[in-house]
Amino acid sequence: MARLVVVQQQPKNPSLSLLPSSLSEFNGTRLFSQVQCKRKNVCQHPKAALRVTASAKKILVMGGTRFIGIFLSRLLVKEGHQVTLFTRGKAAITKQLPGESDSDYADYASQILHLKGDRKDYDFVKSSLAAEGYDVVYDINGREAEEVEPILDALPNLEQYIYCSSAGVYLKSDLMPHAEVDAVDPKSRHKGKLDTENLLVSKGVNWTSIRPVYIYGPLNYNPVEEWFFHRLKAGRPIPIPGSGVQITQLGHVKDLATAFIQVLGNEKASKQVYNIAGEKYVTFDGLARACAKAGGFPEPELVHYNPKEFDFGKKKAFPFRDQHFFASVEKAKHELGWKPEFNLVEGLTDSYNLDFGRGTFRKEADFYTDDMILEKKLVKA
Numbered sequence: 363m364a365r366l367v368v369v370q371q372q373p374k375n376p377s378l379s380l381l382p383s384s385l386s387e388f389n390g391t392r393l394f395s396q397v398q399c400k401r402k403n404v405c406q407h408p409k410a411a412l413r414v415t416a417s418a419k420k421i422l423v424m425g426g427t428r429f430i431g432i433f434l435s436r437l438l439v440k441e442g443h444q445v446t447l448f449t450r451g452k453a454a455i456t457k458q459l460p461g462e463s464d465s466d467y468a469d470y471a472s473q474i475l476h477l478k479g480d481r482k483d484y485d486f487v488k489s490s491l492a493a494e495g496y497d498v499v500y501d502i503n504g505r506e507a508e509e510v511e512p513i514l515d516a517l518p519n520l521e522q523y524i525y526c527s528s529a530g531v532y533l534k535s536d537l538m539p540h541a542e543v544d545a546v547d548p549k550s551r552h553k554g555k556l557d558t559e560n561l562l563v564s565k566g567v568n569w570t571s572i573r574p575v576y577i578y579g580p581l582n583y584n585p586v587e588e589w590f591f592h593r594l595k596a597g598r599p600i601p602i603p604g605s606g607v608q609i610t611q612l613g614h615v616k617d618l619a620t621a622f623i624q625v626l627g628n629e630k631a632s633k634q635v636y637n638i639a640g641e642k643y644v645t646f647d648g649l650a651r652a653c654a655k656a657g658g659f660p661e662p663e664l665v666h667y668n669p670k671e672f673d674f675g676k677k678k679a680f681p682f683r684d685q686h687f688f689a690s691v692e693k694a695k696h697e698l699g700w701k702p703e704f705n706l707v708e709g710l711t712d713s714y715n716l717d718f719g720r721g722t723f724r725k726e727a728d729f730y731t732d733d734m735i736l737e738k739k740l741v742k743a
Contacts, residue, residue: 410559417627418442419521419659422496424481424513427453429581430526433619434500439473441623446475446496455518460580460716484512491516498522500622507557522568522632524625527555529573529689538609539643540633540689542573559635562736570631572621575639575689576682578709579615583724586612587710589681590653591718592727599663599737603684604645606666609642611688613639614709617702622679624698631698637689640702640709646682650652656710667735 395517405704423436425431426447429572436459447455455476477494479486491513491531493607498521514520530552533545546556562569565652578586621638626632645650647664654662669684694700717723 365508366661397574419497420444421498422446424446424448424501429583431502433616434622436470437619437623439470448477450480481509481721487512488516500524502526502615504558506554507561510558525571526531527571527573528552529575531556538686542693551632568632571626571635574613574618575611577615578612579713585681585725587653587713588723590650591657594654594657594659599665600650600666601732602646603669603680607645609643609645609686609688610682611639611643621700624700636694638694639691640706643688652707653710654709657714674731677731718728
């Protein structure tokens with residue numbers, strides 16, 4: 363059964379301290395309750411009037427309540443589009459962002475529609491989406507091609523399918539940075555995303571695929587910057603595999619959301635792939651120092667180790683792949699006019715101030731593998 367969730371703002375806790383964002387109007391992490399209305403296979407509008415512009419679209423966001431979608435859906439609402447989030451309903455449908463005013467949050471929440479369901483229930487997906495007839499789909503959480511085909515079948519008049527893929531699909535190469543025309547790895551752990559891109563091509567729909575590198579920013583559920591912040595806060599050395607000069611690349615979630623907006627209805631983005639990340643690359647050692655600077659911590663002690671000397675079991679000792687991994691964003695800059703708002707230190711500062719610096723994080727600190735590394739280093743010394 364299709365369910366509409368009308369999200370209403372709740373009274374704020376007056377003792378909640380909110381830190382301002384360093385650069386952006388985006389801000390967040392508090393959960394709010396929801397009011398549900400039921401009607402078979404129909405999504406109804408909330409009583410609050412939807413803003414409509416001449417180019418307004420009826421947009422479905424697959425996902426939208428964890429990280430990327432939180433920032434993307436706000437931009438879509440600001441642009442005047444009618445936005446429906448398709449989720450299982452296990453998380454609150456909206457979250458008030460740190461520094462976001464009550465009125466801004468209330469305005470956003472009153473515009474959001476929710477279709478509750480499991481995207482792997484393909485019969486439900488087909489019937490509920492066909493009943494609504496969306497113009498555009500943003501697929502933020504799709505992992506396998508079989509999850510996408512029912513959506514395309516349900517929406518024969520779809521204007522654009524915008525997919526969140528991954529730069530992890532590229533084949534490892536000595537020639538860097540990765541460009542959109544580079545060879546892909548059919549054995550990649552992101553094979554499902556590559557299969558989805560191929561499906562979109564074969565179906566002949568108007569599609570655009572975004573391939574982020576490492577995404578960071580407030581509310582990040584992957585331990586990217588958080589991994590460093592935990593160690594910096596505890597005053598611990600930071601273990602870095604190898605020499606520490608491996609080059610990687612991060613992109614702020616708000617810049618990613620902006621890129622998703624800029625491909626919408628853009629003829630240049632039709633049937634195109636775009637890498638999205640920060641403009642600058644950084645070494646592992648440089649990233650540790652950038653995180654320290656962002657959080658106002660002293661220069662960190664870096665400890666380099668050889669991963670082959672350890673058996674970490676199923677534990678992950680470092681949050682990045684131990685190799686050079688970065689991609690060119692020149693295509694997006696030239697064709698879309700997209701440009702990141704944040705440089706690395708500014709973006710990490712934004713993330714720290716609006717999340718970890720407030721005492722909020724997704725995973726508790728775990729120094730088990732750190733201690734293994736440091737103990738072995740002490741014995742050798």
